[in-house]
Amino acid sequence: MMGIRISDLSFAHGGRPVLAGLRLAMRAGERLAVLGPSGSGKTTLLRLIAGLERPAMGRIELGGVTVSTPSVVTPPHARGVSMAFQFPALWPHMTVLANATFGVAGVGKAEARERAEALLAEVGLAGFGGRYPHQLSGGEAKRVALVRALASQRAILLLDEPLVHVEPALRDALLGVIRAQVATTGATLLYVTHDAAEAASVVERCAWLVDGQLVDDAPGALPRPG
Amino acid sequence: MTSARPLAAWSQALARAAGSFDGARAWRSAGMAVYVALAYGPVIVLFGAAAQLLVNSPATAARLVPTARTLPILMRSVAFAATVSMAAVALAVLIVTASWGRHGGRALQMRWAVLALAGVPPYVHALAWSSLMTLLGAWSMGGQLGWLGVRIQFTGLSAAAWVSTLAYLPLAVVLAMMACEHVPRSLREVAQLDRSDGAVLARIVLPLAVPALVMAGALLFLITILDYSVTSLYQVTLYALEVFVAFSQSNEAAAALLSAVPLMVVCGVVVAAMARALPRAMMAPDRGTVGGGWWPRWPVPMRAAQALAVGLLVAATGVPLFSLIRLASLSTAALQTVVQAGDEITYSLAVALSAAVLALPPALAAASWMHARRPSAIAWFALCLPLAFPSSLIGIGLITAFNTPFLPLHGTAIMPVLAGVARFAPLMALVLFAQRVRLDATLVDAARVLQGSTWHGWRRVVLPMMLPGVVAAASVGFVLTLGELGATLIVAPPGRATLTMRIYTYLHFGASDSVAVLCLILVVVALVGGVIAAVALGAVAGDRSAADARPAGGERMVNDASRGLAP
Numbered sequence: 001m002m003g004i005r006i007s008d009l010s011f012a013h014g015g016r017p018v019l020a021g022l023r024l025a026m027r028a029g030e031r032l033a034v035l036g037p038s039g040s041g042k043t044t045l046l047r048l049i050a051g052l053e054r055p056a057m058g059r060i061e062l063g064g065v066t067v068s069t070p071s072v073v074t075p076p077h078a079r080g081v082s083m084a085f086q087f088p089a090l091w092p093h094m095t096v097l098a099n100a101t102f103g104v105a106g107v108g109k110a111e112a113r114e115r116a117e118a119l120l121a122e123v124g125l126a127g128f129g130g131r132y133p134h135q136l137s138g139g140e141a142k143r144v145a146l147v148r149a150l151a152s153q154r155a156i157l158l159l160d161e162p163l164v165h166v167e168p169a170l171r172d173a174l175l176g177v178i179r180a181q182v183a184t185t186g187a188t189l190l191y192v193t194h195d196a197a198e199a200a201s202v203v204e205r206c207a208w209l210v211d212g213q214l215v216d217d218a219p220g221a222l223p224r225p226g
Numbered sequence: 227m228t229s230a231r232p233l234a235a236w237s238q239a240l241a242r243a244a245g246s247f248d249g250a251r252a253w254r255s256a257g258m259a260v261y262v263a264l265a266y267g268p269v270i271v272l273f274g275a276a277a278q279l280l281v282n283s284p285a286t287a288a289r290l291v292p293t294a295r296t297l298p299i300l301m302r303s304v305a306f307a308a309t310v311s312m313a314a315v316a317l318a319v320l321i322v323t324a325s326w327g328r329h330g331g332r333a334l335q336m337r338w339a340v341l342a343l344a345g346v347p348p349y350v351h352a353l354a355w356s357s358l359m360t361l362l363g364a365w366s367m368g369g370q371l372g373w374l375g376v377r378i379q380f381t382g383l384s385a386a387a388w389v390s391t392l393a394y395l396p397l398a399v400v401l402a403m404m405a406c407e408h409v410p411r412s413l414r415e416v417a418q419l420d421r422s423d424g425a426v427l428a429r430i431v432l433p434l435a436v437p438a439l440v441m442a443g444a445l446l447f448l449i450t451i452l453d454y455s456v457t458s459l460y461q462v463t464l465y466a467l468e469v470f471v472a473f474s475q476s477n478e479a480a481a482a483l484l485s486a487v488p489l490m491v492v493c494g495v496v497v498a499a500m501a502r503a504l505p506r507a508m509m510a511p512d513r514g515t516v517g518g519g520w521w522p523r524w525p526v527p528m529r530a531a532q533a534l535a536v537g538l539l540v541a542a543t544g545v546p547l548f549s550l551i552r553l554a555s556l557s558t559a560a561l562q563t564v565v566q567a568g569d570e571i572t573y574s575l576a577v578a579l580s581a582a583v584l585a586l587p588p589a590l591a592a593a594s595w596m597h598a599r600r601p602s603a604i605a606w607f608a609l610c611l612p613l614a615f616p617s618s619l620i621g622i623g624l625i626t627a628f629n630t631p632f633l634p635l636h637g638t639a640i641m642p643v644l645a646g647v648a649r650f651a652p653l654m655a656l657v658l659f660a661q662r663v664r665l666d667a668t669l670v671d672a673a674r675v676l677q678g679s680t681w682h683g684w685r686r687v688v689l690p691m692m693l694p695g696v697v698a699a700a701s702v703g704f705v706l707t708l709g710e711l712g713a714t715l716i717v718a719p720p721g722r723a724t725l726t727m728r729i730y731t732y733l734h735f736g737a738s739d740s741v742a743v744l745c746l747i748l749v750v751v752a753l754v755g756g757v758i759a760a761v762a763l764g765a766v767a768g769d770r771s772a773a774d775a776r777p778a779g780g781e782r783m784v785n786d787a788s789r790g791l792a793p
Contacts, residue, residue, distance in 0.1 A: 052671050075250075076674040077683065083675045089668040093690045102686065103676030145672075152676055 001028035001186055002063030002080060002155040004049065009058035010212075011044055018044050020212030022058070028155075031182060031189040033199030036209035042192040043086060045209065046158045049190065050083050051076035062156060082187075083158040084149035088141035090133040096120070096144050097129035103152030112151075119147040122177045124170070139166050146174065150181045157187040163198060175201050250680045254598060257591020261655065264588055264647050265612035268623025272483040275626060279480040289484040296468060300488055303465040306383065307451035310390045315443045317391070318398035320528075320535035322406055323427065326520050341400045341760040343543055345705030345752035347726065348393035349455040350745045351542070353733060354549035355389050356380060356459075357742075386460040392542035393456070394446055399539065401445065404660070405438030406431065408507060414520065423522035438507035444500035448493055448613050455711050459733060465489045470618040470712070479626045486619050493614030501606035508663055550749065553742030563743045567728060571747060573639070574708055574725040578755075581646030582654075582703035589651045589699060590692075593658035612652045617712025620648050624717050641717035642724060646707030653706070654699040661695025694762040701759030705752050 006024040010017070018041040026032055034042050047053045049060060051073055060068035062081070067074040082103060090099050100116035107115070120128055123143040133141055146162050159178070163171050179202055182189050193199050199206055207214045279286055292300050359380035409431050417430040432439075454467035466489065473482035524532065554560060564571075596609060624644055628635035635641060670688060677683030689696075711726050718727060725748055732741040 047671075050671075050675050052674065075680065076671075077677045077679065081675060083672070085668050085672060087668055089666065089672040091669055091673070091687050091691070094686075102673075103678075105678050148672075148676065 002188060003028040003030070004156065004188060004190070005061040005064075006049075007059050007061075009045075009048065009060065010056045011041070011048060011053060012056055013044070017212055019048070022209075022213050024207075024214055026188055026190070028063070028188055029186045031191070031203040031205075033191045033193060033196075033203040033206045034209055034214065035193060035196055035199060035206055038194075040209045041212060042209055043160055046083065046160050046190065046192055049156070050081050050158055051079055080155040081158060082149045082152045082154035082156070084146050084160060084162045086160045086164070088133070088138075088145040090136075090141055090144055090148075092133050094132075095129060096125070096131050096133070096136070099133070099144060100129075100147045100151050103148060103154070105152070115153075116147065116151045119151050119177070119181075120144070122180075123147055123174060139170070142166055143174065146178070150178070153181075153185045153187070155187055157182065157185075157189045158192075159189070160192045161194065162191075163193075163195075171198065172201075178202055250594075250684065251598070253680075254591050254595040257588050258595040261588035261592040261651060264585070264644075265651050268620045268627055268648055269483075269612075269615050270623075271627040272479055272619065272623045275480040276483045279478075279484075286481070286484060289481065290487050292488045296465070296485075296488070299463055299468060300465045300492070302383075302462075303451050303489070304492055306387060306390075306457070306462075306464065307447045310387055310394065310450045311443045311446035313387075313391045314394045314398035314446055315402065315439060317395060317535040317538060318402035318442075319432075319439070320532045321399050321539055322402045323522070323524070323528075324532035324536055326522055340396050340539075341756055343396035343753070343756060344394075344400060345709065345756040345759075346393070346396075346546060346749050347455070347709035347711075347752070348390055348453065349459060349711070349726075349730060349733060350550070350749060351393040351546055352386075352389045352456045352459050353741060353745060354546035355385075355392075357549040357553055358545055359385075381460055383457075383460070383462050386457045386462050389460075390450055390453075390456050392538060392545075394449065395539055395542045397449075398442065398446060401442035402439065405435045405442055405507070408438050409434040411520075418520075423520075424525050424528065427522070427524075437503040440503040441500050441507045444496050444503070445613070447496050451489070451493065452614075452616050453712070455730060466616050466618065466712070469616045470715075473618065473622050473716070479622045482622050483619060486616050489616060490614055490619075494611065497610050497614045498607055500610055501603050504606045504610070505601075505603070508660055546749065550742045550746045553739050554746050557739035557743055559740075560743045563740045564747065567725065567744055567747075570723050570725045570728050573722055574748075575751070577639075577642045577646060577714075577724060578704045578708040580640075580643045581650070581707040582700045584643060585647040585651040585654055585703050586696065586700055588647075589654035589703075590658055590696070592651075592655040593662050596655075596659055597662045609655060610652055612648070615649075617645075617649060617710070618716060621645055621713035621716030624648065624713070636717075637719050639719055639722060641719060642710075642714045643707075645713035645717050646703065646710055649710060649713060650703045650706045654703045657699040657702055658692070658695050661692055661698070664695075665691050696762075698759045698762035701755045701762065705755040705759065708748070708752060708755065 004024060004026040006022060009019055009022040009024075011019040022045070024032075034045065036042050044053065048055055048068060049062075051068060054073050055068055055070055057070060059066055062079055065074075066072070067079050090096075091102075094102070097113065097116055097120075100120060101109075101112040104112035104115060117126070117129060120126060123146065125140060125143055125147070128136070128140070128144070133144075136144065142162070142165060146159075149157065149159065149162075162178070163174055166174060175198065178189075181187075182202075189203065191199055191203055196206065205216075207216055363380075413434065414426060414431060417426045421429065451464070452466050454464045454470070457464045458467055469482055469486040469489065472485040473479065476482075557563065592609060596605065599605065601609075624641060625636050627633075628641070628644075635644070665688070669691065673683040673687035677687070709726055710724075711730055714724055715727060715730075718724065723731075725744060729741055729744050729748065732738065732744070
């Protein structure tokens with residue numbers, strides 16, 4: 001179980017400031033949604049926490065350990081973080097099952113396979129394990145990417161618009177899978193979305209990313225979930 | 227208690243260092259160091275020897291400046307290489323544009339097959355064209371065409387330029403195809419709404435392809451100006467041959483370097499132009515290549531020029547095959563020739579294979595290093611500068627470096643392998659970099675987050691996705707080392723010769739049926755290597771070719787609810 005503490009985090013992309021002195025504190029096992037308009041820096045925030053970007057200023061601590069400063073960045077795989085990207089990003093040379101079990105560590109192959117197959121069944125893709133990404137539709141690929149992130153059962157789960165382009169009829173079911181998995185593993189969840197209602201069904205609290213900073217409320221922005 | 231505190235602080239610092247240790251970065255840096263040592267080592271050694279010579283005998287500095295005799299040779303070399311490279315690129319652009327609208331799906335990938343022809347060494351083309359012209363000359367003066375009174379003279383600079391242009395045409399076509407791959411299809415489609423196909427080509431496609439075409443022209447220029455194998459057969463002296471002659475006459479490595487400096491300066495300027503164009507040329511388009519889904523209607527003059535260019539490509543392919551097969555069929559002892567050259571064939575294959583395999587790790591590391599750093603133009607320049615080193619100089623540098631008691635490799639069978647590595651590792655690094663930038667960054671990011679270790683992610687995700695590029699780079703290294711002559715002539719151990727050395731020596735005694743048999747063997751092996759590279763490059767471009775085969779934005783949409791997920 002790991003919490004997240006971010007202090008004075010700044011990041012610029014091509015000279016344009018994206019995050020400016022952002023602060024965030026999440027206790028272990030907490031579930032937070034980050035909302036904001038396109039280009040506000042939501043994805044960048046997740047990439048910084050995952051260690052895929054180096055901050056210009058500030059500090060990121062995971063579980064009390066400093067993992068990112070402008071001078072030192074712990075490699076992504078050494079952070080105990082799992083992530084589902086905005087796009088499925090499935091490795092084309094691997095089967096669905098190989099993709100789903102890639103991040104599973106500390107258990108035997110049989111258990112990893114069992115865990116991934118159970119999750120695939122939960123998202124409606126039972127029997128899809130032997131397929132390759134090019135044999136999937138866009139929505140199916142999105143679900144496999146979600147399974148891959150969940151199956152690794154890391155202490156921190158970062159989900160970047162995991163249900164965008166997924167049909168409304170399926171969303172509730174997938175939200176249920178996410179809720180159940182997070183409850184089982186006790187992972188700290190950071191959920192990025194445009195949809196406040198969708199976020200409300202998974203997280204405990206929401207924050208808005210406005211002008212490069214996280215705020216609890218933003219007048220005139222998206223309606224705060226009830 | 228007091229001593230425990232610093233100990234705890236140290237252990238925490240060590241733990242932090244271990245946590246932030248990036249194995250991939252360390253591997254890339256180590257590999258880059260090996261790359262620099264291999265690619266620059268021979269010439270650095272020569273610079274050391276030259277510096278010593280200049281200190282001991284300052285008057286030798288005069289050799290740095292071209293003399294009244296060598297300046298015209300240098301000017302001729304520049305003009306020759308510029309003519310050949312520009313002609314080849316112009317013809318290649320015409321051929322590539324002619325191919326648009328004539329393919330789709332799988333056929334789109336097959337266009338890389340032209341790369342298979344690029345591995346045939348230029349002096350083999352020279353033999354083939356000379357043989358054909360001799361045949362035509364006999365016909366025109368004494369045979370069927372005698373009444374025409376046509377005298378065919380196929381000698382001198384124009385003959386060398388003709389042969390070189392056609393010899394490098396397949397490579398130019400591949401480079402032009404890659405240049406056009408960099409133009410996003412969407413930009414062409416937007417322009418098509420307002421302009422004719424010809425105007426879209428002239429005002430949108432070609433300007434966007436210019437950086438990559440400059441790179442292609444620069445690469446062809448370097449290959450042409452540094453290769454004396456064709457011109458020497460036509461009694462034309464290029465500056466690259468002067469370097470070889472300077473060493474042969476004096477046996478002084480430093481003198482050879484000093485005499486090569488003017489040529490290296492010219493080539494360095496071209497590499498600088500190439501380095502400026504490379505960052506843009508290496509960028510992969512978002513989606514779809516410019517030729518995909520385009521059925522252009524070109525103006526009549528352009529169609530005529532395209533037909534001429536395609537005809538020349540057919541000639542560049544057909545003449546060598548026709549001439550070599552014709553000459554070989556005249557041989558009464560073809561089998562005996564092959565048996566006699568058995569050692570050379572085996573040695574050539576071993577050298578080419580070893581060089582390709584040995585050059586791969588440092589080239590891969592250099593490509594990864596460049597990709598990870600978002601390199602500046604200076605870094606690009608440094609990566610490509612070894613392409614400006616004359617092959618003879620690399621051979622001389624290797625002899626100087628390894629003719630020591632500490633590392634006595636001089637005179638051993640491994641020297642031609644090192645020559646191949648030093649010469650072609652930069653090209654292999656460029657092929658690998660081009661493939662690396664084509665990898666979807668999100669796929670690599672996903673692996674970085676989920677992998678168990680750097681090695682796990684690299685082995686399971688990055689390497690398999692780079693495999694086509696790795697195979698293509700290895701094939702390029704294999705084929706080019708197989709045909710390498712300039713450095714091999716100098717470093718080959720006593721009593722051992724490669725196939726190219728034997729062919730080149732025979733060629734100076736005139737085209738013969740025995741040489742044709744050996745050339746055919748070389749062509750077949752080069753074609754096999756070229757086909758492997760072509761298939762691999764086809765796979766590299768496969769993703770976007772598949773995108774081209776679909777209508778733009780035509781992703782398969784399936785009703786997810788129909789898959790049986792209970793809401």
